Amino acid sequence: MSEDAPGRDELRSMLVGYRISAALSVAAELGLADQLAGGPRTAADLATAVSADPDVLHRLLRALSTVGIFAAHADGSFALTPLGEGLRSDVAGSLRPLGRTLQDPAVWSAWGHLGHSVRTGANAFEALHGMEIWAHRQAHPEHNAIFNDNMAAHSALVADAVANAVDFSTWSSVVDVGGGRGILLEAVLGRHPHLTGVVFDRPHALPLSPTAGVPASVASRWATASGSFFDAVPAADAYLLKYILHDWPDDRCVDILRSCRRTLSRGGAVLVVEALLGDPAYEIETAFADLNMLVLPGGRERSEQEYAALFGAAGLELTAVIPTGTRMSVLEARGQTA
Numbered sequence: 001m002s003e004d005a006p007g008r009d010e011l012r013s014m015l016v017g018y019r020i021s022a023a024l025s026v027a028a029e030l031g032l033a034d035q036l037a038g039g040p041r042t043a044a045d046l047a048t049a050v051s052a053d054p055d056v057l058h059r060l061l062r063a064l065s066t067v068g069i070f071a072a073h074a075d076g077s078f079a080l081t082p083l084g085e086g087l088r089s090d091v092a093g094s095l096r097p098l099g100r101t102l103q104d105p106a107v108w109s110a111w112g113h114l115g116h117s118v119r120t121g122a123n124a125f126e127a128l129h130g131m132e133i134w135a136h137r138q139a140h141p142e143h144n145a146i147f148n149d150n151m152a153a154h155s156a157l158v159a160d161a162v163a164n165a166v167d168f169s170t171w172s173s174v175v176d177v178g179g180g181r182g183i184l185l186e187a188v189l190g191r192h193p194h195l196t197g198v199v200f201d202r203p204h205a206l207p208l209s210p211t212a213g214v215p216a217s218v219a220s221r222w223a224t225a226s227g228s229f230f231d232a233v234p235a236a237d238a239y240l241l242k243y244i245l246h247d248w249p250d251d252r253c254v255d256i257l258r259s260c261r262r263t264l265s266r267g268g269a270v271l272v273v274e275a276l277l278g279d280p281a282y283e284i285e286t287a288f289a290d291l292n293m294l295v296l297p298g299g300r301e302r303s304e305q306e307y308a309a310l311f312g313a314a315g316l317e318l319t320a321v322i323p324t325g326t327r328m329s330v331l332e333a334r335g336q337t338a
């Protein structure tokens with residue numbers, strides 16, 4: 001029997017990597033890590049707890065044990081490993097919401113349409129489903145809630161770092177543009193007690209109750225407002241746009257930035273919080289996030305120079321790139337002086 005050529009195992013693993021994504025996503029949806037938080041359990045016991053088929057659940061647990069998410073014990077039970085802990089709902093930086101986003105069949109099938117994007121340059125999601133992903137989420141509250149959970153979980157990881165990295169001392173009002181649940185704004189107002197702030201988003205993305213879960217020290221300085229950032233945004237000294245521009249093609253980004261520029265106060269700044277292409281520490285993650293933007297919302301990841309060009313087209317200029325110690329950088333832009 002001939003041996004595989006060098007690299008074939010690695011290549012094979014890459015080719016079938018979607019199977020691991022799919023299995024992890026089901027484990028996340030079923031909440032298996034939460035079920036195992038108290039100690040090892042058998043597949044039969046777990047199947048009763050999560051309403052699953054016992055034989056097939058055993059096969060799922062066995063497969064995910066081979067990649068280190070669970071550990072199969074000799075007595076037939078399964079335990080959570082340190083790697084699998086990250087799928088628990090109650091741990092800091094939980095990746096359960098990310099896993100659950102893949103349970104939306106429209107999202108999963110859009111990735112199957114990547115070739116269409118590559119051949120035509122068009123957004124796969126819209127080509128396949130006949131609508132923008134934002135309209136899809138608005139029409140499917142269950143998937144919308146999971147997406148918003150995932151964004152909130154991501155923001156929770158980096159919000160303090162952003163709040164600490166930026167000097168807000170000369171501003172008094174901040175708008176978190178497309179701020180979703182407002183996790184970033186909450187951290188900024190918590191760290192800078194002289195600021196007031198508004199979370200601005202589509203109505204279905206805002207917190208269900210404007211101040212639910214917001215600490216009392218922040219609630220009195222916090223408001224929500226709904227609308228479209230293509231039309232207008234509330235006036236402010238500083239605009240935070242975290243993970244907004246990477247969702248959109250260049251011309252739409254310029255429209256969003258122009259909306260901000262129109263109501264930006266003198267001396268104010270637009271603060272774009274994004275991962276930058278070209279950062280060697282996150283090369284793989286950002287390059288694949290770029291494909292995710294292509295397939296799902298129809299946007300792209302960008303380099304510092306590409307963001308500078310967008311600012312220029314909107315009558316702004318890039319004035320600082322502020323590292324946060326995370327994958328995200330803050331690009332500060334102000335009104336053009338010349």
Ligand SMILES: C[S@@+](CC[C@H](N)C(=O)[O-])C[C@H]1O[C@@H](n2cnc3c(N)ncnc32)[C@H](O)[C@@H]1O
Binds near residue numbers: 134152200201228242
């Ligand atoms: C990728 S999420 C980022 C959410 C949040 N900034 C964060 O980083 O956690 C993009 C946000 O843009 C919002 N959005 C999409 N279209 C919008 C529009 N036309 N006007 C205002 N917000 C919009 C979405 O509802 C969503 O909350």
